[in-house]
Amino acid sequence: QQPVQSPQAVILREGEDAVINCSSSKALYSVHWYRQKHGEAPVFLMILLKGGEQKGHEKISASFNEKKQQSSLYLTASQLSYSGTYFCGTDGGTSYGKLTFGQGTILTVHP
Amino acid sequence: GAGVSQSPRYKVAKRGQDVALRCDPISGHVSLFWYQQALGQGPEFLTYFQNEAQLDKSGLPSDRFFAERPEGSVSTLKIQRTQQEDSAVYLCASSLGQSNTEAFFGQGTRLTVV
Numbered sequence: 001q002q003p004v005q006s007p008q009a010v011i012l013r014e015g016e017d018a019v020i021n022c023s024s025s026k027a028l029y030s031v032h033w034y035r036q037k038h039g040e041a042p043v044f045l046m047i048l049l050k051g052g053e054q055k056g057h058e059k060i061s062a063s064f065n066e067k068k069q070q071s072s073l074y075l076t077a078s079q080l081s082y083s084g085t086y087f088c089g090t091d092g093g094t095s096y097g098k099l100t101f102g103q104g105t106i107l108t109v110h111p
Numbered sequence: 112g113a114g115v116s117q118s119p120r121y122k123v124a125k126r127g128q129d130v131a132l133r134c135d136p137i138s139g140h141v142s143l144f145w146y147q148q149a150l151g152q153g154p155e156f157l158t159y160f161q162n163e164a165q166l167d168k169s170g171l172p173s174d175r176f177f178a179e180r181p182e183g184s185v186s187t188l189k190i191q192r193t194q195q196e197d198s199a200v201y202l203c204a205s206s207l208g209q210s211n212t213e214a215f216f217g218q219g220t221r222l223t224v225v
Contacts, residue, residue, distance in 0.1 A: 094210060097214060104151075
């Protein structure tokens, strides 16, 4: 099943913070976060692994609650370049990283 | 090249026509994925290759869809007898081969079936 992201859309002014949530009905082994700008390739942001390990960008943080099967992406002091659609992709336990993506959260940052 | 390259970027096909979409992954990447992305939606898994072996094709929507990676590098996704519902962006991604490593996506091929 597809993970559910919330909110569907967020509008911010530069410098404001945002949280994007990703919730799954299945047990998760890892959660991958990507950002996609219109007409461009999805760009990797962060991987959260079972057990708490994180890999990703310095200016973006995230959490992974294995028990609740949820992840949250924290964007602080937003910049214009943060605008785009954010997707979480969940791996239900394949050894090769097959991802099931959420429907996306559209983030718009205004000056 | 430095990233995943896909061609063509745009393809318009008449209904019933066959199409072939190409993906050049990052050199040395063992894993290659194809995803389909409908407008306003997240990517949906189609198929997975480990080197030249197609180990998961559970996401292919019908037997009109066929993918290959004969030498473990370049991959081709072929769609036979295209239908309007095949219109979407087809994304290719490659990775080093473990589930806890990032996948690098190409810009995709936008297929429009008229």
